[in-house]
Amino acid sequence: MNIISFLVTYLSVAAVYALLAISMNIDYGWAGIPDFGKAAFIAAGGIAAAIVATRIVPPLMLHMHPANPSKLSFFTYYNGKILPAITAHPIDTWIVFIISILLGGIIAAGFAVIFSYPAIRLKEDYLAIALLMAAQIVWLFLRVYTPIMGGTMSMTLPSPSFKPIARALFHSTSPSAIDAAKALFLWGLVGVFLYYAEKQMNSPFGRMLRMVRDDEYAAAALGKNVARARLESLIVASFLAGVAGAVYVLIHFSSVNPDYFMPDLTFFVLTLVLVGGVGNNIGSIIGALLIALLYRASYIFGTSLGFSWGSYLYYMIIGLAILITIFVRPNGILPEKPVRTPAWDVYALVRGKQPWFLRRILMRGRGKVNTGEKSE
Amino acid sequence: MGVTFMVYSLAWGSALALMASGLSLYYSVSKVANFAHGSYVSMGLLAYLLAIAFAHWGSKITGFGIDHYAIFNISNLWALIPAFLVAGLVSLASFAGIFWPLMKRGATPLQLLVASIGLMFVLRFLMYIVAGSMNWITLWTPGSTTYHILGVRITLAEILSFVLLALVAGLIALLETKTLIGVSLRAIASNPSLAEASGIDSFKVQALAWFLGGGFAGLGGVLMFIFTGPPGGRPIVELGWMNLLSIFAAAVLGGLGSFYGTIIAALILGIAFNQAAAWFTIYLNVSSSLALLIPFGITLLTLLFFPQGLAGINWRKLVNKIRITRVEEEVVRR
Amino acid sequence: MRKVSDEVLIVDNVHKYFGGIRAVDGVSLKVPRGSIVGLIGPNGSGKTTLFNTISGFYKPNKGRIMFDGRDITGLPPHRIYKLGLIRTFQNPRVWRSLTVFENVLGSAKDQRGENMLLAMIHATWASQEKKLAKEALHWIDFTGLAPVDTRFAPEISGGQMKLLEVARALMGSAKMLLLDEPAAGVNPVMARKLFGGIERLRSEMGLTFLIVEHRLEILFDYVDYVYVMHRGRIVAEGKPEEVAENPVVHDIYLGG
Numbered sequence: 001m002n003i004i005s006f007l008v009t010y011l012s013v014a015a016v017y018a019l020l021a022i023s024m025n026i027d028y029g030w031a032g033i034p035d036f037g038k039a040a041f042i043a044a045g046g047i048a049a050a051i052v053a054t055r056i057v058p059p060l061m062l063h064m065h066p067a068n069p070s071k072l073s074f075f076t077y078y079n080g081k082i083l084p085a086i087t088a089h090p091i092d093t094w095i096v097f098i099i100s101i102l103l104g105g106i107i108a109a110g111f112a113v114i115f116s117y118p119a120i121r122l123k124e125d126y127l128a129i130a131l132l133m134a135a136q137i138v139w140l141f142l143r144v145y146t147p148i149m150g151g152t153m154s155m156t157l158p159s160p161s162f163k164p165i166a167r168a169l170f171h172s173t174s175p176s177a178i179d180a181a182k183a184l185f186l187w188g189l190v191g192v193f194l195y196y197a198e199k200q201m202n203s204p205f206g207r208m209l210r211m212v213r214d215d216e217y218a219a220a221a222l223g224k225n226v227a228r229a230r231l232e233s234l235i236v237a238s239f240l241a242g243v244a245g246a247v248y249v250l251i252h253f254s255s256v257n258p259d260y261f262m263p264d265l266t267f268f269v270l271t272l273v274l275v276g277g278v279g280n281n282i283g284s285i286i287g288a289l290l291i292a293l294l295y296r297a298s299y300i301f302g303t304s305l306g307f308s309w310g311s312y313l314y315y316m317i318i319g320l321a322i323l324i325t326i327f328v329r330p331n332g333i334l335p336e337k338p339v340r341t342p343a344w345d346v347y348a349l350v351r352g353k354q355p356w357f358l359r360r361i362l363m364r365g366r367g368k369v370n371t372g373e374k375s376e
Numbered sequence: 377m378g379v380t381f382m383v384y385s386l387a388w389g390s391a392l393a394l395m396a397s398g399l400s401l402y403y404s405v406s407k408v409a410n411f412a413h414g415s416y417v418s419m420g421l422l423a424y425l426l427a428i429a430f431a432h433w434g435s436k437i438t439g440f441g442i443d444h445y446a447i448f449n450i451s452n453l454w455a456l457i458p459a460f461l462v463a464g465l466v467s468l469a470s471f472a473g474i475f476w477p478l479m480k481r482g483a484t485p486l487q488l489l490v491a492s493i494g495l496m497f498v499l500r501f502l503m504y505i506v507a508g509s510m511n512w513i514t515l516w517t518p519g520s521t522t523y524h525i526l527g528v529r530i531t532l533a534e535i536l537s538f539v540l541l542a543l544v545a546g547l548i549a550l551l552e553t554k555t556l557i558g559v560s561l562r563a564i565a566s567n568p569s570l571a572e573a574s575g576i577d578s579f580k581v582q583a584l585a586w587f588l589g590g591g592f593a594g595l596g597g598v599l600m601f602i603f604t605g606p607p608g609g610r611p612i613v614e615l616g617w618m619n620l621l622s623i624f625a626a627a628v629l630g631g632l633g634s635f636y637g638t639i640i641a642a643l644i645l646g647i648a649f650n651q652a653a654a655w656f657t658i659y660l661n662v663s664s665s666l667a668l669l670i671p672f673g674i675t676l677l678t679l680l681f682f683p684q685g686l687a688g689i690n691w692r693k694l695v696n697k698i699r700i701t702r703v704e705e706e707v708v709r710r
Numbered sequence: 711m712r713k714v715s716d717e718v719l720i721v722d723n724v725h726k727y728f729g730g731i732r733a734v735d736g737v738s739l740k741v742p743r744g745s746i747v748g749l750i751g752p753n754g755s756g757k758t759t760l761f762n763t764i765s766g767f768y769k770p771n772k773g774r775i776m777f778d779g780r781d782i783t784g785l786p787p788h789r790i791y792k793l794g795l796i797r798t799f800q801n802p803r804v805w806r807s808l809t810v811f812e813n814v815l816g817s818a819k820d821q822r823g824e825n826m827l828l829a830m831i832h833a834t835w836a837s838q839e840k841k842l843a844k845e846a847l848h849w850i851d852f853t854g855l856a857p858v859d860t861r862f863a864p865e866i867s868g869g870q871m872k873l874l875e876v877a878r879a880l881m882g883s884a885k886m887l888l889l890d891e892p893a894a895g896v897n898p899v900m901a902r903k904l905f906g907g908i909e910r911l912r913s914e915m916g917l918t919f920l921i922v923e924h925r926l927e928i929l930f931d932y933v934d935y936v937y938v939m940h941r942g943r944i945v946a947e948g949k950p951e952e953v954a955e956n957p958v959v960h961d962i963y964l965g966g
């Protein structure tokens with residue numbers, strides 16, 4: 001396998017993980033909610049994509065009857081008629097994509113409103129387990145209730161076509177050009193997520209979430225509506241998880257199957273955030289890049305060993321990554337950054353100096369003030 | 377469905393109770409929601425199989441061959457001892473090597489929980505090496521000797537699960553009331569800092585709880601495997617993981633850390649799950665795995681109304697606790 | 711028209727039980743507007759529990775609490791804060807991932823940028839944020855925390871944390887403050903300074919204070935009126951000099 005194509009595939013995979021990680025960083029990282037139901041929110045994206053491809057787009061745009069995945073005739077009809085009709089026009093595949101990410105986000109946000117009921121009342125341990133059970137219920141339900149995505153039979157989805165983008169960018173529609181266009185697009189999406197998350201976090205809202213996370217009683221005593229803050233962060237994070245879920249099935253897999261959303265997925269995403277740095281968005285992305293590499297490398301290496309257990313080597317890698325992080329760098333590779341708002345400009349103006357951490361981390365490059373004594 | 381099935385449901389519930397009460401036992405003193413608990417379950421099963429394999433070394437014990445020897449009968453009962461010991465020691469080691477050091481550093485409950493996820497993955501891989509080397513990645517249940525008592529069909533595994541559960545419950549009761557270490561156990565559970573101040577060796581007491589808790593999980597694992605075989609046709613190593621949520625459901629429903637509450641919850645869930653599974657396949661014609669909806673649903677609903685589980689509702693001495701809402705309890709603890 | 715009484719806080723026969731423990735057992739007290747009132751009593755007499763009940767962390771089993779002419783019994787803490795009644799914690803509760811400056815700043819009332827959607831539109835909250843930052847610096851100077859204002863909150867000393875608790879409460883535009891042992895762990899010089907500041911706040915801004923404090927020799931120099939609690943009840947009350955001579959109070963403090 002040539003190195004460029006490995007790199008391009010790897011970057012695409014890492015980008016998808018990064019999207020999931022940023023979402024996890026919002027509710028787990030900022031607000032401290034142990035969102036062990038993440039897999040269910042990601043599944044919402046899968047549900048949306050399946051519904052859009054089978055029931056929304058055919059009647060709306062193709063003047064065809066909707067398809068019902070639980071019917072016996074589904075495969076002949078859907079694979080034979082609907083899929084070719086959608087994929088015939090790149091524009092249509094993108095319409096499917098856009099409706100799917102929006103619907104996925106909305107469904108996930110709806111789940112969040114339901115799940116928030118326990119999230120506001122239960123203690124950490126209980127909450128983590130309750131959310132995990134809820135995710136398991138969603139997974140089991142999708143496996144058994146076939147009308148949504150046909151149970152476990154893996155339904156093909158119309159992946160958005162990157163041909164036009166590849167042609168525009170690289171003047172080529174070779175498979176490698178298409179893969180490169182895909183990777184670029186996905187990283188563009190990561191950029192959008194990152195921009196949003198940074199902006200949302202560096203505000204009084206972001207500061208309030210940290211207050212709620214650090215000490216909810218002090219937050220309540222000083223006027224923060226703790227329940228509401230939790231609900232809002234859960235809704236935002238879940239909306240992004242739903243969007244990421246639609247990307248996950250439409251671009252990463254080009255198909256959908258309930259087993260993509262097994263509750264284990266949550267732990268995988270949690271690992272990305274934990275290793276990268278809880279509360280740090282860039283850290284989440286670095287975690288995704290690193291773990292995706294370790295994951296792929298250990299999978300390739302493990303299977304090449306020729307033992308029946310080799311393909312499970314990645315368990316060891318993920319497990320060790322978690323344990324080493326907790327013991328050696330409990331705050332992850334990139335620790336959390338201070339909240340940056342204009343208040344610090346006022347601080348600098350009034351006090352005539354900037355705090356050392358702002359000079360070092362945030363205002364890099366602006367550097368007008370001399371080197372910082374770590375005020376100790 | 378009759379008596380036979382009821383007995384089976386209760387026995388299944390007892391196996392679950394063994395696994396879940398182990399979790400509750402060490403949770404009560406260490407407050408770790410340990411996701412690696414499922415690994416102790418699978419460890420117990422692997423130790424049972426390995427012990428029998430060693431006893432029949434030279435015969436065809438790799439692959440499905442082991443099923444022939446590992447049948448649960450009187451002459452194989454001894455293999456429960458290594459199951460208990462191995463699972464208990466692994467549990468003890470994970471406490472001493474991972475959770476205790478983290479607790480000493482003041483790790484938050486969430487950090488402990490996440491560490492346990494890391495441990496779970498590592499242990500799973502180690503078990504895959506063992507299971508893979510013996511070619512045991514997928515196996516069927518070896519089954520159990522069957523008796524007919526008063527017209528009721530009952531297997532040795534079912535009898536054993538009742539007997540073991542009774543023994544375990546009795547052992548803990550004796551320990552807690554009659555021995556110093558049991559009293560220390562309860563002291564730490566109710567007020568860790570006070571207990572430590574009064575000279576109780578917190579590490580020793582917690583270590584004992586982890587050893588017993590892991591051991592109980594291992595025993596439950598063997599029995600559960602005899603009852604249900606490989607979970608959903610997946611690798612036998614996944615036995616613990618596939619049952620982990622049921623274990624947590626029982627522990628949470630019983631009130632995390634409440635030993636007897638957990639046992640009662642597990643029995644309730646065992647009956648609910650198995651009856652629902654039968655009902656689902658017979659009347660609704662849907663997969664019995666969906667029947668997990670019932671125990672999980674019961675647990676979630678209970679939690680919504682009683683955030684502390686059954687222990688918060690029933691137990692006389694804990695009645696006070698539930699009256700004080702969560703906020704109050706926390707504010708005061710500091 | 712709302713009836714504005716002279717008493718800004720009225721606690722009327724409040725009971726709070728924990729199972730069998732009657733932590734607060736029928737307390738009634740009144741705090742006149744613009745006064746500094748002390749609440750004393752041995753450890754475990756229920757002072758903190760009373761504060762928790764007034765500030766909405768506990769719901770009383772019985773009794774009523776009126777603040778500024780309004781019934782606040784059973785309101786959640788953040789609503790009580792909005793009405794202008796702010797409490798501090800006996801054991802400081804700081805936000806550990808924020809600096810001292812942000813701890814104070816974040817406690818401000820009605821921040822527009824705390825709305826999830828407005829937070830995305832910088833222009834809607836930036837100018838308010840700047841104004842609040844100036845105010846936060848003012849309270850930091852006032853409490854003498856300036857030397858440590860860029861430290862992360864867990865890095866400062868216990869006494870400084872107590873001062874931070876006070877600074878945060880002041881930042882919330884309170885009408886009345888409930889201070890739970892504000893000078894515990896603060897050295898005597900700083901403690902007197904703090905109480906001097908409290909007196910200034912009362913005279914300049916008309917704030918009202920209800921203060922729990924164990925160091926009676928300092929407290930009695932500043933308060934107008936004192937309530938004495940024992941075993942969940944008010945057992946004595948009066949001007950500081952009256953209370954200081956009350957034999958009941960002596961018995962309680964000597965007898966534990």
Ligand SMILES: Nc1ncnc2c1ncn2[C@@H]1O[C@H](COP(=O)(O)OP(=O)(O)O)[C@@H](O)[C@H]1O
Nearest residue numbers: 704705708728733752753754755756757758759
């Ligand atoms: N959440 C609680 N649960 C049980 N008992 C409590 C709780 N909070 C306070 N108490 C009890 O109530 C009594 C009063 O405590 P507290 O209000 O802290 O007293 P003070 O602040 O005057 O020292 C004490 O006996 C204490 O043990």
Ligand SMILES: [Mg+2]
Nearest residue numbers: 757758759800
């Ligand atoms: Mg007190």
